[in-house]
Amino acid sequence: MGKINNTANRYGxxxxxxxxxxxxxxxxxxxEKLSLEQNCLACxxxxxxxSEMIYRRYLMRYSSKKTIKAKMFAYLRHPSVKASIxxxxxxxKFPIKQATTLDxxxxxxxxxxxxxxxxxxxxxxxxxxxxx
Amino acid sequence: MFRSExxxxxxxxxxxxxSTFILFAIGASIFYTLEKHHLIDKQRQMMTQEAEHLQHQLxxxxxxxxxxxxxxxxxxxxxxxxxxxxxxxxxxxxxxxQIDFTKEYQTVNSQLVYLKSIxxxxxxxxxxxxxxxxxxxxxxxxxxxxxxxxxxxxxxxxLLGLFxxxxxxxxxxxxxxxxxxxxxxxxxxxxxxxxxxxxxxxxIQTMRKCNAKEEMRRIEIASKTLSRxxxxxxxxxxxxxxxxxxxxxxxxxxxKERIAYFATAIEAKKLQLDEEIAEDVVLEMDHDDALRLIxxxxxxxxxxxxxxxxxRIELDPARLVVADSGVxxxxxxxxxxxxxxxxxxxxxxGFGIGLxxxxxxxxxxxxxxxxxSEPDEGTEVxxxxxx
Numbered sequence: 001m002g003k004i005n006n007t008a009n010r011y012g013x014x015x016x017x018x019x020x021x022x023x024x025x026x027x028x029x030x031x032e033k034l035s036l037e038q039n040c041l042a043c044x045x046x047x048x049x050x051s052e053m054i055y056r057r058y059l060m061r062y063s064s065k066k067t068i069k070a071k072m073f074a075y076l077r078h079p080s081v082k083a084s085i086x087x088x089x090x091x092x093k094f095p096i097k098q099a100t101t102l103d104x105x106x107x108x109x110x111x112x113x114x115x116x117x118x119x120x121x122x123x124x125x126x127x128x129x130x131x132x
Numbered sequence: 133m134f135r136s137e138x139x140x141x142x143x144x145x146x147x148x149x150x151s152t153f154i155l156f157a158i159g160a161s162i163f164y165t166l167e168k169h170h171l172i173d174k175q176r177q178m179m180t181q182e183a184e185h186l187q188h189q190l191x192x193x194x195x196x197x198x199x200x201x202x203x204x205x206x207x208x209x210x211x212x213x214x215x216x217x218x219x220x221x222x223x224x225x226x227x228x229x230q231i232d233f234t235k236e237y238q239t240v241n242s243q244l245v246y247l248k249s250i251x252x253x254x255x256x257x258x259x260x261x262x263x264x265x266x267x268x269x270x271x272x273x274x275x276x277x278x279x280x281x282x283x284x285x286x287x288x289x290x291l292l293g294l295f296x297x298x299x300x301x302x303x304x305x306x307x308x309x310x311x312x313x314x315x316x317x318x319x320x321x322x323x324x325x326x327x328x329x330x331x332x333x334x335x336i337q338t339m340r341k342c343n344a345k346e347e348m349r350r351i352e353i354a355s356k357t358l359s360r361x362x363x364x365x366x367x368x369x370x371x372x373x374x375x376x377x378x379x380x381x382x383x384x385x386x387x388k389e390r391i392a393y394f395a396t397a398i399e400a401k402k403l404q405l406d407e408e409i410a411e412d413v414v415l416e417m418d419h420d421d422a423l424r425l426i427x428x429x430x431x432x433x434x435x436x437x438x439x440x441x442x443x444r445i446e447l448d449p450a451r452l453v454v455a456d457s458g459v460x461x462x463x464x465x466x467x468x469x470x471x472x473x474x475x476x477x478x479x480x481x482g483f484g485i486g487l488x489x490x491x492x493x494x495x496x497x498x499x500x501x502x503x504x505s506e507p508d509e510g511t512e513v514x515x516x517x518x519x
């Protein structure tokens with residue numbers, strides 16, 4: 001009895017996937033941005049954390065995206081003055097943050113989005129000197 | 133100019149020019165590599181400066197939080213910024229895969245590449261990679277200059293060489309000229325007494341009965357020999373500026389005439405003459421050349437024959453053979469003679485005038501000559517004109 005039912009199920013599944021996939025990809029980028037805004041940026045903005053400047057410090061120290069990701073991940077899990085990219089005087093003005101409660105996968109995604117948000121890759125443009 | 137003189141001049145010139153050329157080529161190549169290095173160094177220096185500028189711009193941009201971070205570069209260069217993982221931050225050179233990251237300067241696909249590592253990593257940039265095509269214009273300019281210089285130097289040294297060569301050769305020329313003049317004078321003075329003897333001999337033979345027949349004949353042979361030596365000498369002398377008058381020549385007739393001329397000598401040596409002369413063998417040849425060739429072959433065959441020996445003379449449309457039954461030559465001498473005839477240089481002399489003349493004629497017409505000989509058996513000389 002299962003055979004016909006099975007194939008029908010499978011086709012139905014593929015069809016459903018196709019229906020969901022098209023609008024799904026369009027939405028996911030927006031969703032990502034939204035969750036970054038909610039999960040990270042909102043709090044930073046509220047507390048007036050100079051996030052872009054902090055990210056530049058990461059860039060200057062590590063250069064490698066992979067290292068930056070790893071360092072941020074480690075910091076967000078266990079924030080400490082010592083592990084921070086910022087110098088100790090920074091913490092006279094800002095409170096040290098709470099360790100995040102997000103699960104690993106979520107956190108990694110958010111860090112990725114966070115980096116993409118502040119990164120300089122698309123911003124640097126090379127122009128011939130004559131246009132200066 | 134004499135033949136040997138020309139040869140010496142050419143030898144001198146070729147050695148002189150070759151050695152100066154080698155010297156100049158070495159000098160030019162050293163100059164070229166140095167200059168090329170210098171040109172490339174200049175380009176590198178400018179690239180290094182540009183990279184310095186770029187680094188300053190990066191430092192300034194690092195503090196800017198604008199949406200656009202413009203970085204300005206001299207359009208001659210292609211810029212790529214890389215992070216420490218060598219992933220591009222801005223710009224993407226197609227050469228990236230071929231770049232050796234352990235070298236500051238390198239050349240890839242005729243592009244000069246400059247790799248600047250920077251620390252700290254402003255805007256995350258760990259490497260500034262600049263590249264620009266090698267300045268070919270400068271290098272071709274350099275090549276052209278060197279080529280021109282070499283040509284001018286070559287011309288100058290050729291002229292100098294010619295001048296020096298003539299200067300060196302002058303004493304040799306004088307010596308040859310003196311010798312020639314000497315031969316000319318002597319032969320000229322020989323001619324009159326020899327012809328006087330010959331004409332008077334003839335007179336005596338026709339007009340008066342003479343008792344000393346044998347002695348008369350000897351005198352005749354001796355004077356004919358003298359006369360022939362005179363002809364040989366004049367021929368050699370003239371040869372330098374000799375204009376051959378080449379026309380169809382009846383060799384059969386000439387050969388018979390010459391045999392008749394040598395008849396007294398043949399008789400005196402009691403030679404058994406064996407002639408096989410084809411009629412109407414005609415060659416395109418100068419009369420004097422043919423005469424000297426035949427005379428010398430015949431006189432040699434008579435001179436080196438033994439008394440009562442054989443003299444064989446053959447002429448057919450392809451060749452002339454003169455064979456004697458005289459002292460002959462051993463293999464070593466034979467080889468030497470062959471060798472001398474092959475090495476086409478009669479100016480070395482040493483043959484005796486006779487063979488020298490034979491050689492000159494043979495060379496001038498492209499004939500071949502072969503000697504076959506056995507000691508005490510005789511010598512056979514064959515001259516072939518048909519190849």
